[in-house]
Amino acid sequence: MGSLVFAQTKDPFLAKPFEIYIDGGIGYAKNISPGIVSSASGGGDYTNGGISTLVRVRGSRNRFITVGLESGWQYISHLEQRNASATGFGNTDITASLSGIPIMGVITIQDYHIELHGSVGFYDLISHSTTFNTSVTSNTFDMAFTLAAGYQIPIGNNYILVPEFRWTRINDLQKSFLTLALRLGFPPLAL
Amino acid sequence: MYSQPEQQHILDSTALLHFKSIYYPENLYSGEIAVSIGAAITIAPRQVVRDEIRQIPQLTANFRLGLPLGFGVGAQLAGNYIANQLSIKPSYSYSLNHFSFAVHTTPSLWLGTADFTGFNTLGMGFSNAVGASVGIHFEDFMITLSGEAITDYWHYTSFAVGTVNRRLTEFVGNAVTCSVEQDAFNGARINWGIRFNYTRPDYQLWLAFAETRTRVLTPEFFFGIIL
Amino acid sequence: MKVLIIIVLCMTFCSCVDNNLPLPIPEWSENVDKLKNAVPIPEVLLHKLEGVYRVEQGKGLFGDQVVLRQFAHKITLACQTGTYFVFESGFVDSLAIFQGYWRFDLGTQTGLAELKVKKDFNAQTGDTSLVLSGSYYGNKGINGTPFELKFIRKFKDTSNTFLILDHHGGRNEYGLPYSENSLGIIPIAEEIGANGIELDVRLTKDNVPILFHDDNLSTNLVNGEFAIGPVNNYTLAQLRALCTLKDGSPIPTLQEAFDVILSKTSYQSLWLDIKTPETVSYVLPLQIAFLKQAKLSGRAIECWVGLTSDEHITNYLADSLHTQAPSICELDPPDVERAGSVAWGPRWTEGSLTNEAIQIRTEGKRVIYWTLDKAEFIVPFINHGNLDGILTDHPALVSYNYYSRN
Numbered sequence: 001m002g003s004l005v006f007a008q009t010k011d012p013f014l015a016k017p018f019e020i021y022i023d024g025g026i027g028y029a030k031n032i033s034p035g036i037v038s039s040a041s042g043g044g045d046y047t048n049g050g051i052s053t054l055v056r057v058r059g060s061r062n063r064f065i066t067v068g069l070e071s072g073w074q075y076i077s078h079l080e081q082r083n084a085s086a087t088g089f090g091n092t093d094i095t096a097s098l099s100g101i102p103i104m105g106v107i108t109i110q111d112y113h114i115e116l117h118g119s120v121g122f123y124d125l126i127s128h129s130t131t132f133n134t135s136v137t138s139n140t141f142d143m144a145f146t147l148a149a150g151y152q153i154p155i156g157n158n159y160i161l162v163p164e165f166r167w168t169r170i171n172d173l174q175k176s177f178l179t180l181a182l183r184l185g186f187p188p189l190a191l
Numbered sequence: 192m193y194s195q196p197e198q199q200h201i202l203d204s205t206a207l208l209h210f211k212s213i214y215y216p217e218n219l220y221s222g223e224i225a226v227s228i229g230a231a232i233t234i235a236p237r238q239v240v241r242d243e244i245r246q247i248p249q250l251t252a253n254f255r256l257g258l259p260l261g262f263g264v265g266a267q268l269a270g271n272y273i274a275n276q277l278s279i280k281p282s283y284s285y286s287l288n289h290f291s292f293a294v295h296t297t298p299s300l301w302l303g304t305a306d307f308t309g310f311n312t313l314g315m316g317f318s319n320a321v322g323a324s325v326g327i328h329f330e331d332f333m334i335t336l337s338g339e340a341i342t343d344y345w346h347y348t349s350f351a352v353g354t355v356n357r358r359l360t361e362f363v364g365n366a367v368t369c370s371v372e373q374d375a376f377n378g379a380r381i382n383w384g385i386r387f388n389y390t391r392p393d394y395q396l397w398l399a400f401a402e403t404r405t406r407v408l409t410p411e412f413f414f415g416i417i418l
Numbered sequence: 419m420k421v422l423i424i425i426v427l428c429m430t431f432c433s434c435v436d437n438n439l440p441l442p443i444p445e446w447s448e449n450v451d452k453l454k455n456a457v458p459i460p461e462v463l464l465h466k467l468e469g470v471y472r473v474e475q476g477k478g479l480f481g482d483q484v485v486l487r488q489f490a491h492k493i494t495l496a497c498q499t500g501t502y503f504v505f506e507s508g509f510v511d512s513l514a515i516f517q518g519y520w521r522f523d524l525g526t527q528t529g530l531a532e533l534k535v536k537k538d539f540n541a542q543t544g545d546t547s548l549v550l551s552g553s554y555y556g557n558k559g560i561n562g563t564p565f566e567l568k569f570i571r572k573f574k575d576t577s578n579t580f581l582i583l584d585h586h587g588g589r590n591e592y593g594l595p596y597s598e599n600s601l602g603i604i605p606i607a608e609e610i611g612a613n614g615i616e617l618d619v620r621l622t623k624d625n626v627p628i629l630f631h632d633d634n635l636s637t638n639l640v641n642g643e644f645a646i647g648p649v650n651n652y653t654l655a656q657l658r659a660l661c662t663l664k665d666g667s668p669i670p671t672l673q674e675a676f677d678v679i680l681s682k683t684s685y686q687s688l689w690l691d692i693k694t695p696e697t698v699s700y701v702l703p704l705q706i707a708f709l710k711q712a713k714l715s716g717r718a719i720e721c722w723v724g725l726t727s728d729e730h731i732t733n734y735l736a737d738s739l740h741t742q743a744p745s746i747c748e749l750d751p752p753d754v755e756r757a758g759s760v761a762w763g764p765r766w767t768e769g770s771l772t773n774e775a776i777q778i779r780t781e782g783k784r785v786i787y788w789t790l791d792k793a794e795f796i797v798p799f800i801n802h803g804n805l806d807g808i809l810t811d812h813p814a815l816v817s818y819n820y821y822s823r824n
Binding site for chain 1: 637659668
């Protein structure tokens with residue numbers, strides 16, 4: 001209840017300047033979707049998942065419910081394939097990577113140091129591939145959803161450290177990730 | 192840290208305030224009216240519309256009237272000319288501290304018209320969504336989760352001189368809505384949220400004339416200002 | 419705990435869904451394949467089975483009556499509900515045996531089926547003694563359900579000139595046996611009632627006309643996660659290295675599709691839906707070469723390049739080859755005149771446009787409505803009569819509604 005009490009800001013008696021809280025995190029995302037087809041011929045040295053970074057901006061760290069925005073960068077997959085088949089064109093080496101930049105709205109519920117986040121928005125998916133010694137960079141926007149849970153560990157001077165567990169679904173890409181991340185919450189930024 | 196009087200003041204003022212709400216199940220006072228205006232947009236599922244239809248946001252107006260004994264009635268007008276809908280939502284609600292519950296039924300009449308290049312088409316239909324909501328109220332936030340089962344009762348489509356009536360009563364799918372009502376700026380209240388329709392292609396996609404029997408996920412985002 | 423289990427199940431479900439994978443055609447295993455030593459039934463004899471039949475047993479998924487049509491050594495049953503059967507045929511002793519499969523065209527139900535009839539069959543109007551009987555099986559194919567058809571009448575129109583054009587093989591989400599716009603689906607569409615096909619054509623980065631519907635690559639149409647964004651960001655070689663269609667086959671070129679149409683089908687019409695105006699000038703030489711090759715091989719087939727915008731028409735008329743390349747115009751009748759098109763393709767959602775359709779037809783041009791997929795919309799268009807064909811995702815449904823007319 002404590003956090004609810006201290007969160008009350010409607011009353012002019014306790015009015016405070018508007019503040020935003022910025023969190024930054026890094027973690028590892030593991031793909032859990034089955035049946036991924038990496039390239040036309042399949043196979044190769046395929047890495048599915050990787051480093052995931054997150055920046056989350058929200059209105060308060062103390063209120064029971066807050067809303068905010070999150071972004072970042074996620075390494076989705078990488079392929080190194082020698083002598084991959086390309087029907088009608090013989091074989092080629094493939095080097096390809098896929099990453100995503102989330103642009104999401106997030107709602108956070110927090111109490112007793114536990115945070116629950118739900119977010120919805122888009123991933124700007126960026127593919128960079130090299131085949132037949134020619135590179136292509138291409139992108140597309142894809143709807144995405146995230147559910148996350150974390151535990152706040154105060155580390156003094158308004159900093160917090162939050163181990164966070166996150167499930168992400170990127171809709172059209174048909175990929176789901178489980179991410180384990182460590183987030184650092186910075187002191188509020190008064191506006 | 193706040194002093195003891197400050198904390199007492201806070202505790203007093205933390206007692207749940209009554210807000211006019213559109214989605215939160217707790218009933219309005221008898222005779223009280225809440226109105227909100229806003230917009231909603233449905234994300235068209237790619238497997239239905241491919242890249243041939245761009246969804247146009249709908250303007251929305253929501254009304255809610257509190258009635259005695261926990262009853263209430265809501266109404267929604269949503270439209271963008273191509274797809275327009277009028278819904279009436281009678282409900283019964285019960286509240287317990289921070290929580291509130293409601294059961295409701297939402298009969299809806301929709302009307303769509305397209306008279307631009309390639310179309311001379313008019314469609315209308317009638318459906319009903321029966322559901323229940325649970326809400327939680329903390330501080331100025333009211334979060335509501337609703338589940339609904341949707342049944343189509345009839346469709347009517349005309350294309351120039353040809354007219355087709357379909358009077359089928361069939362269960363077409365479910366919808367889950369998560370809405371948030373909160374303070375925004377200068378004391379104004381806003382509502383926003385997402386509705387996941389898991390149904391046969393819904394009325395907002397009527398121009399796709401999709402005949403797929405499988406249900407598809409069509410998320411709808413909405414936002415409004417409570418007047 | 420229950421909530422946690424539900425959440426985990428939902429997350430797992432969301433992690434697995436892919437609605438667009440092909441649904442293979444069920445096949446008879448060798449030990450129950452009655453046709454492996456059968457004597458082929460001559461096409462001319464098989465043709466005598468054509469007509470409208472009443473479903474005496476096994477109505478459920480198939481409705482009250484079916485339309486039976488012959489195609490090469492196969493017969494196809496088109497049902498009231500959109501379900502269809504495709505049977506191979508052969509004589510075994512004193513019986514004509516038909517073995518094949520059925521498929522519900524609006525869902526994913528499919529299974530095996532077999533029918534038999536006495537060898538000396540001949541369907542004649544008024545003769546209701548002709549009965550085909552057999553069984554159909556569910557997806558598991560263990561216990562058969564009795565299925566019996568009784569002949570009612572011959573078709574009103576036996577000319578096979580009404581065009582039923584298949585819309586690029588259907589749509590992946592309907593559980594097709596092969597991907598839409600693939601080489602595999604082209605002959606299949608003919609088996610289920612189409613006598614023409616529409617294919618979507620767009621350009622790769624290196625200006626190769628390929629079959630592909632959408633502007634963008636997506637998991638609806640391709641496998642291969644590194645191929646994303648606009649199709650024309652990639653050369654054909656890059657596309658072939660990075661992705662396949664949902665059935666695992668490479669994205670086909672228009673030239674490859676032409677080869678399949680000439681070698682594996684007997685289509686009467688081919689409609690090339692040109693997705694971008696700049697594609698027009700790359701398609702015309704291929705189209706003309708295809709028509710010449712068809713003529714040389716004695717094949718009567720029309721091939722139209724689709725004009726869907728003013729820009730398409732401008733590019734078409736600016737190309738000196740356009741006089742040899744027939745077109746179908748989807749715009750208004752004056753645009754059909756301007757482009758010198760041989761056919762008009764109005765969108766059905768504009769209505770029947772009866773006066774315009776009559777006028778166009780009096781000029782000797784074809785009128786083909788697109789894309790009609792529901793029986794309740796197909797029937798009024800067939801009944802108004804001022805049309806030469808229908809483009810559809812469900813040729814069996816159009817076939818049923820056209821040929822079952824009394």
